[in-house]
Amino acid sequence: MRKLICPQCKVGVFCVKNAQGERLLVYVLENGEVVTKDPSASTDGFDFSEVYCLGCSWHGSPKRLVKR
Numbered sequence: 001m002r003k004l005i006c007p008q009c010k011v012g013v014f015c016v017k018n019a020q021g022e023r024l025l026v027y028v029l030e031n032g033e034v035v036t037k038d039p040s041a042s043t044d045g046f047d048f049s050e051v052y053c054l055g056c057s058w059h060g061s062p063k064r065l066v067k068r
Contacts, residue, residue: 004028004065011055018045028062
């Protein structure tokens with residue numbers, strides 16, 4: 001399945017944050033599913049409703065990402 005990219009800078013790698021500000025690297029698939037870069041990483045406490053682009057300052061809902 002293909003990955004979605006940032007609407008601003010066209011980078012395809014994002015992170016999500018938890019309440020402590022820790023980051024977890026993720027990708028967003030074409031169907032809108034947010035998946036971790038490391039499948040063995042714990043996702044407990046992370047907010048998947050907002051993603052942060054690693055290439056620029058953009059952040060928002062995974063639904064706002066665009067296709068390559």
